[in-house]
Amino acid sequence: MRASIVAAVAALALAGLVPAASSAGAAGGCPAAWKSGWQALANRIQAPVYCPTWMPNPLDAKIGGDYIDIKSVSKDRSYLISFLEHGDAGSGDVHVNFRGYIGRTAIPTCTTVVLTGKKTIRGHTPCFADAAGTRTARGISATVYRVNQDADQWHILFAWRHKGSLYTISEHVIRPYTYRQVVKNLERMLAGLVLVRPEG
Amino acid sequence: MRLTRRRFLGGAAAAALGGAGIYELVDRLTPAPARPVAGPMPAEQHVFHLGTVESEGVEVLVPPLHSEIVTATLAVDDLRAAQHDLEDALAGLDAAYAPDPSGLGVTVAWGLPYFSERVTGPAKTHLPFDRRAGRSVLVPERRFPSDPHDTILERNDVAVLLRSDDLDHITAARKALFDELGIFHVTSMRRGFAGGGFSGKQSLPKKMAMAAGVPGADLIPDTAELFLGFTSTQKAGLGPGLIANHETLGFVDVRSGYFHGGTHMHLSHITEDLEAWYLNFDFDERVLTAFRPGLTQVKQGAQTVAQGPHDVSSRARLARQFEQTGRFGHSASIQSTSRLLQEVVGPDGTVYPRGTSIPQRADFNTLDNPFAYSADPDRDELSDEPVAGVHFVVFNPSGDDFERNRLAMDGVLPDGPKLQVGPRSRASGFNSVLTTTHRQNFLVPPRRHRSFPLAEL
Numbered sequence: 001m002r003a004s005i006v007a008a009v010a011a012l013a014l015a016g017l018v019p020a021a022s023s024a025g026a027a028g029g030c031p032a033a034w035k036s037g038w039q040a041l042a043n044r045i046q047a048p049v050y051c052p053t054w055m056p057n058p059l060d061a062k063i064g065g066d067y068i069d070i071k072s073v074s075k076d077r078s079y080l081i082s083f084l085e086h087g088d089a090g091s092g093d094v095h096v097n098f099r100g101y102i103g104r105t106a107i108p109t110c111t112t113v114v115l116t117g118k119k120t121i122r123g124h125t126p127c128f129a130d131a132a133g134t135r136t137a138r139g140i141s142a143t144v145y146r147v148n149q150d151a152d153q154w155h156i157l158f159a160w161r162h163k164g165s166l167y168t169i170s171e172h173v174i175r176p177y178t179y180r181q182v183v184k185n186l187e188r189m190l191a192g193l194v195l196v197r198p199e200g
Numbered sequence: 201m202r203l204t205r206r207r208f209l210g211g212a213a214a215a216a217l218g219g220a221g222i223y224e225l226v227d228r229l230t231p232a233p234a235r236p237v238a239g240p241m242p243a244e245q246h247v248f249h250l251g252t253v254e255s256e257g258v259e260v261l262v263p264p265l266h267s268e269i270v271t272a273t274l275a276v277d278d279l280r281a282a283q284h285d286l287e288d289a290l291a292g293l294d295a296a297y298a299p300d301p302s303g304l305g306v307t308v309a310w311g312l313p314y315f316s317e318r319v320t321g322p323a324k325t326h327l328p329f330d331r332r333a334g335r336s337v338l339v340p341e342r343r344f345p346s347d348p349h350d351t352i353l354e355r356n357d358v359a360v361l362l363r364s365d366d367l368d369h370i371t372a373a374r375k376a377l378f379d380e381l382g383i384f385h386v387t388s389m390r391r392g393f394a395g396g397g398f399s400g401k402q403s404l405p406k407k408m409a410m411a412a413g414v415p416g417a418d419l420i421p422d423t424a425e426l427f428l429g430f431t432s433t434q435k436a437g438l439g440p441g442l443i444a445n446h447e448t449l450g451f452v453d454v455r456s457g458y459f460h461g462g463t464h465m466h467l468s469h470i471t472e473d474l475e476a477w478y479l480n481f482d483f484d485e486r487v488l489t490a491f492r493p494g495l496t497q498v499k500q501g502a503q504t505v506a507q508g509p510h511d512v513s514s515r516a517r518l519a520r521q522f523e524q525t526g527r528f529g530h531s532a533s534i535q536s537t538s539r540l541l542q543e544v545v546g547p548d549g550t551v552y553p554r555g556t557s558i559p560q561r562a563d564f565n566t567l568d569n570p571f572a573y574s575a576d577p578d579r580d581e582l583s584d585e586p587v588a589g590v591h592f593v594v595f596n597p598s599g600d601d602f603e604r605n606r607l608a609m610d611g612v613l614p615d616g617p618k619l620q621v622g623p624r625s626r627a628s629g630f631n632s633v634l635t636t637t638h639r640q641n642f643l644v645p646p647r648r649h650r651s652f653p654l655a656e657l
Binding site: 114117 | 413415416417418419475476478479480481482483485522525526527619620621622625627
């Protein structure tokens with residue numbers, strides 16, 4: 001039931017008939033309802049993180065909220081925060097990832113695996129590839145990547161560097177959002193990002 | 201939100217669009233390319249002179265802007281009268297249009313049901329025999345390892361391929377052959393387009409996919425000849441002259457000679473998952489998937505990648521690269537069977553060097569899902585939602601020759617080991633982004649016997 005409601009609302013939002021539901025309306029800061037989670041993340045990794053002020057319908061960006069799918073922090077302080085609405089009734093998925101690679105700016109390398117008969121051949125490939133232009137907002141100049149790996153597979157991904165670290169946001173290209181709509185969503189998210197610095 | 205064809209027609213463009221629907225945009229979006237002056241009408245129905253241009257330093261054939269295939273079963277029992285009527289109508293089209301894309305190309309192909317049920321006795325005597333395969337040149341349809349289990353194997357009596365830069369010519373031909381004669385029950389109509397981007401402007405597949413709003417349309421390179429982004433009509437990659445005739449390469453016995461100058465035609469409809477192709481394969485992987493692993497000198501963004509006789513993959517190289525990388529390219533696997541292993545001199549004295557391509561393709565992109573019209577919409581799962589695909593048309597000397605190429609595409613090599621990878625794996629060429637919905641084999645008689653072949657005997 002929830003999925004069908006989500007689908008209907010998403011369709012209306014796509015048609016421009018309703019505003020996106022997940023704009024937290026924060027003027028200049030991380031939305032109050034979402035801030036504690038992002039602040040806790042920044043504190044944990046002792047590095048700035050980017051908090052969104054808008055999310056594609058129906059998601060919000062509350063870490064620990066209804067849509068959180070992955071919250072992963074590695075020993076090297078890199079993180080993956082993922083929000084997902086899975087449309088079980090065929091309404092499609094909305095899936096957004098936030099990543100940070102603290103203290104490094106190189107595009108990470110992912111492992112590929114090809115199974116041939118009884119043999120497994122492993123290889124390596126850039127985790128983000130097929131650069132397709134840049135987008136600039138709020139002083140961030142992000143490169144658009146179309147072919148991405150692992151949790152960002154089938155996503156469009158924006159990547160940028162800030163003070164020696166690499167950050168990304170990405171969204172899955174899947175119904176109800178087309179490629180073009182995903183790019184617009186990412187542009188809107190990029191334009192609303194605010195930096196949350198560690199406290200203490 | 202995606203447009204269905206109906207919604208699309210209901211939009212701003214509706215007033216300007218007629219019965220041909222979305223495909224009429226082709227005429228409006230792209231001017232017809234300049235064509236060389238047509239020569240005399242060839243004896244072969246499948247030979248169609250296209251003219252060439254240079255693309256990224258490679259000579260490529262310029263495909264007709266429009267193509268259409270109409271399939272049918274017979275609506276009459278008096279085959280001799282029908283033979284006369286159809287030939288009259290075809291001759292009328294011959295007289296009205298130049299035999300090149302500025303005019304009209306008409307290829308009439310006949311399916312196994314026609315030969316086995318309508319002209320059974322003469323077919324046993326006259327149908328060419330593939331000595332290499334030990335069976336007729338016209339073989340029953342089959343599914344291949346990468347096909348879905350429910351790929352429909354069709355049983356049409358006849359298929360007519362219409363090709364032109366002018367949609368009006370195709371419409372007139374369809375009316376003359378199918379609406380006015382009354383000798384066929386039309387079972388399907390299949391429409392599409394190709395090319396249009398060689399001048400550096402946005403190509404037809406890109407424009408049409410964008411207009412229809414199919415998923416992944418934005419990701420197609422602007423000047424791509426076909427949806428998947430690489431030029432597929434380079435001259436060296438297609439069989440030259442009469443090489444696809446039954447008799448040219450010597451492995452087909454044309455027996456009485458009735459079908460001398462004929463060929464085999466395979467027709468299929470394939471959907472293409474553009475988002476999977478462009479979002480899961482980066483450019484380098486698209487190159488090695490479309491061509492072969494190890495092809496590292498291709499400039500980023502290139503669309504025309506030379507595939508001349510010297511660029512051909514041998515079976516040994518295919519096997520070696522598969523051993524090293526666990527994958528094979530679409531072209532490399534097919535080249536292991538589609539290129540001449542040694543020089544051949546044709547019956548007319550034409551020399552075909554080693555590495556020459558044998559198949560002559562006439563495929564074109566489509567937004568049909570799966571057809572523009574079907575007499576059996578439930579069986580064909582007809583939908584008015586546009587989908588990116590290709591109506592694949594290829595001429596080979598025999599059905600077995602086609603099957604060899606198609607099996608090689610799935611890593612099954614003749615007289616050799618199967619390349620051990622899943623048939624729909626992303627490691628096996630294009631297969632993971634293609635889905636074949638329909639297949640049928642046909643025999644294309646020479647022009648002199650194009651109308652109801654063998655009916656007069």
